[in-house]
Amino acid sequence: MGIITTIIIGLLSGFIANYIMKGKGSGFLINLVVGLVGSWVGGFLFGLLGLKAFGFIGTIVASVFGAVVLLFVIKKIKG
Secondary structure (H helix, E strand, O other), X not given: OOHHHHHHHHHHHHHHHHHHOOOOOOOHHHHHHHHHHHHHHHHHHHHXXXXXXXXXXXXXXXXXXXXXXXXXXXXXXXX
């Protein structure tokens, strides 16, 4: 996967996860970071569950899942 595709997936998944978690609109850079870290978290969690993400849509689903989990944990830590 190329760097441009990775950035697009990170932005999309960060934006979608922020919307799902009722965020206040974090901005371009925060959505990108949340999406990219969420991609890693989602891939890790999917692996633990024995699931595999295939193709562009599957990668976005795994990334959004990971980003939502990441935002949930951050909100719990922040109080």
